Amino acid sequence: GQCAAVCPTGAVTIKNDVPSVWKAIYDDKKRVVAQIAPAVRVALGEEFGISKGENVMPLIVAAMRKIGFDEIYDTSFSADLTVIEETNEFLGKLESGAKLPLFTSCCPAWVSYVEEKHPELMPQVSTCKSPQQMFGSVIKAYAKDKYQDDEKETIVVSVMPCTAKKAEAGRAEFVTEGSKDVDIVLTTKGLADMIYESGIVFKELEPEALDMPFGMYSGAGLIFGVTGGVTEAVIRKVIKDKSHASINNVKFCGARGMEGIKEFDLPLEDGETVLKIAVVSGLGNAEQLIRKMEAGEAFYHFIEVMACPGGCIGGAGQPFGLRNTKRLRAESIYASDKQTQLRHADENPVIPDLYNTLLKDRTHELLHVHYHK
Ligand code: SF4
Structure with a gap:
């Protein structure tokens, strides 16, 4: 059965999905494939006495293998895909x-906010999933293609810094050929619970690497975890000079920093x-900016919005962290x-091949969404 943790404000009941992940892992007829979001790796260590902000991805992978996940991948991979699709959409417009x-459309809490409060802006929200x-x-x-002959059902579990991602995964728009794109969403804290429950001594694990091919990612996908990251990733794609110095210099453009509006x-x-x-x-802050635009006091070509102050590193599914902790995670x-x-x-070597095979004639279906609400 499902356990439920109740939000102290009484506003929402957040589903605890840990039991369903265990159930899927112990089911021989299921292949459990995990994706881990960028922000998780710089926060999970805190739960196990590791210094704040430290990137513990190799230990997370080791822990998840011990727990029994069949394949372990990185959401930074699909963030690279998002950068490509969103930049093309932007330049087209x-x-x-x-x-x-x-x-931008990466943050489901922002998308719901637009649907509720500013439906007139929905056509301007990126169609990228x-x-x-x-x-x-x-x-x-990919699994449908690769494992044609075996009977196992692929279950996608995502590990997210975010509670809104649970609702996003449950939306009717995200069902492809009768199957949910993401079956179960674990928060960072949910994964920490599973590690505790398994009796794993996290700090003493030997570091391990992600699986291929979807463990491959660029730094552009990785920085999605911080406010300004999507924007910086898009700028790295838009600029023509891709020299090392030029890509490094993008950090001075104004997208970085913890201010609420940049x-x-x-x-x-x-x-x-x-x-x-x-x-x-x-x-x-988003509301403030929208009012300014409505009043004709400001115009922008591109706006990134993340609901959580500081971006996903400060998400509600992360161990609690004050401003200084968030700064360490961002750094x-x-x-x-x-x-x-x-x-x-564009440097992610797995992606061109994907566009020539799996995504051929299917980019719209697999990578974009039209919200019905
Ligand atoms: Fe989730 Fe917050 Fe990130 Fe939005 S900004 S996706 S609500 S963690």
Whole structure:
């Protein structure tokens, strides 16, 4: 059965999905495939006495293998796909003169907010599925192809910093060929509970690597976990000069930092276009910006919105952290990004092949969504 943890404000009941994950793992007829979101790796260690912000991804992988997950992948992979799709959508709109700004769509709490409070803005919200949902639909299609002859059912479990991701995975729009893109969503704290329940001594695990091919990602996908990350990833794709120095310099564009509203201009290399960009975290700040636009006091081409202050590193599914903890988590994500060999989404070597095979004629179906509400 399902256990339930009740929100102290009485506003929401958050489903505890740990029992259903155990059930799937012990079921011989199920192949349990996991995806881990960028923000999880810099927060989970705190639960086990590891210093704040430390990237413990290799230990998470080791723990999840011991627990019994069959394949373990990284949501940063599908974040790379999101960057590619969203940048194409943005440049297409810019070229055709469609109504801008384009709002990002990775944060389900933001998408629900627009549906409820500003339905008139829905056509300007990117049609890209969030990385969680893109991962789910891609992996299900991939597994269907790869494991044609075996009877096992593929179950996608995502480990997310977020409680809103549970509701997102449950939406009717995210069912492909009768199967949910993402079956079960665990929060960071939910995964910590499973590790405790297994008696694993997390700190003493030997580090392990993710599975291939969907354990491959670029730093652009990784920085989705911090406010400004999606924007910076999109800019890395938009700029034509992809030299090391040029990609590094994007960090000075104005997207980084923990402020709730960041606004900056981005001159493109054509010498003519200057993009007006805003990066927002916190729904109150988003509302403030929308009012400013409605009053005609501001215009933007592109707006990133994350509901949680600081972005997903401060999500409601993470161990509780104050401002300083969030700062350490953000710094750790940026440090890990700098250490990846691949810094922009087009460098992810798994993706071109995917576009030529699995995604051929199916990008719309597998990577985009039209919300019905
Ligand atoms: Fe979830 Fe918060 Fe990230 Fe939005 S910003 S996806 S609500 S963790």
